[in-house]
Amino acid sequence: MSLQPGQSIKHLAIIGVGLIGGSFARAMRSADMVQHISGYGRNESNLKTAVQLDVIDDYSLDIKDVVKDADLIFIATPVGSIQKILSEIKDHIKADAIITDAGSTKVNVIQAAEIVFDKAPENFVAGHPIAGTENSGVEASFATLYQNHRVILTPSNYTNPEAVKWVSDLWKAVGADVLIMEAKHHDQVLAATSHLPHLLAFSLVNTLTTLDEKQEIFENAAGGFRDFTRIASSDPSMWQDICLANKDALLEHLEHFMGDLKQVKSALEKGDGEFLKQVFQRAKQSRDDFVDKSGSENLPPPNLRPN
């Protein structure tokens, strides 16, 4: 089963051919890692576009047709739908097919797999590529999305280590850095770096939307506001799913943040500039360190990336 260097996958099934699934397909093709790609989705016109863009070779609206011959099944649908997908494919996949996913939360995906397969199937490798833009749909997909981005794999106790190695090698072949982590730990970390920021960005823009001066506020916004709120242009249904799926970890970080924000508010009320400055300095220092280390400030922004 394990992938040999240079050996391509005969048949790849992409479940959900959007930004994430489409970019994975494109990346696999670019790396010459795949012979045939079939796509499944609920929106036929999107699938037709995917064929036209040569992201997939063919598609079906019947998921069984798409997975039955697949060696690798890549599930890139919103996390809330993964259990349903697994139930639908369970009885139709090849015995040695590898399944992986790109869900933004991992505890619930592994639980879903345990429910559907009684225990997590040994060939199911839960994963999460830490990459994306605020755009969605196959038109927004591009082959280099995962290059120099991190992919976290969260195998369970049941997972076949060879399957993990196989999926890991695939991601590395398309330029990603792979990290293995426990699912629960993944959800904690991502609640902080991704889910909480999204919740705050959505909330802030929503609050501003309710102000009388709404129109004027948006008209007088500068680049900082544009960057800060970029993630508020993300897909609402997907983020509803993620927030609910990672509710506990997200609530924990949210409470922590709200407590800290209360202190900031109180310092502001008292005119305690020293306190504010310390908060701002700590934040700037951390962020500057992070940007220096990751070098990620040099990545092109979403709008300058090739489609």
Place this chain on the structure above:
Amino acid sequence: MSLQPGQSIKHLAIIGVGLIGGSFARAMRSADMVQHISGYGRNESNLKTAVQLDVIDDYSLDIKDVVKDADLIFIATPVGSIQKILSEIKDHIKADAIITDAGSTKVNVIQAAEIVFDKAPENFVAGHPIAGTENSGVEASFATLYQNHRVILTPSNYTNPEAVKWVSDLWKAVGADVLIMEAKHHDQVLAATSHLPHLLAFSLVNTLTTLDEKQEIFENAAGGFRDFTRIASSDPSMWQDICLANKDALLEHLEHFMGDLKQVKSALEKGDGEFLKQVFQRAKQSRDDFVDKSGSENLPPPNLRPN
């Protein structure tokens, strides 16, 4: 006094030769609008760099020398220092010199001018270019910073309309869109679009900095986090000043936001996905509309802008 088309300023004084002051000097030079530029600042090595980069022609650490022959005095120091600057230059400027500033808050700047000059001097035109990056210092300045950006002027009742027209024409000559607004209204609007987002970005990064998994959290951050927190790399002292200077308007918006965030938290606790989705949808809709209208998503990010 009023600027004739094509007529250049004989002597421009830049008080504070950093990103904002330096970019104004560069822009004025690029537009061939100025004959001589003198700079004042507290950091001599920064001023030397500014001369080397041809941003200014000469400098002095004595502010009197810099302003005494100036036709236009551009104050680009943190808002908390503007009153002191005005006191220092008051008795040394030419009678018909025009003074303008780039402070991020306007009520307190006008109050400062009223205190220093008894009433606001008729040639003082309070202003705020809505432009900037998270970088600071003259090395970060560039001539096109203000192109297609908005500049808000907030003249007081005392301000000579000709002086307003003169400053407005200058900004237009370097490609900015000029808007006239009451100072109090400016501060309300900017509290929402700029000051609150900065406070939240600083606060969030500060909160994450205090977590045990700090290192890991930053390592696993994706592009969305980078964009969301970009403004947390802004200058802490400057933002301390701004927050205190615009305390009332900022607190009002902060309270409103915290109230809304509580509702979001409560929906999350109850697993009320419908509520969350509505918040996310409203936010996405507003931001997408704003980006479509402003077209500003197509601007290059700070790191790709020329220095």
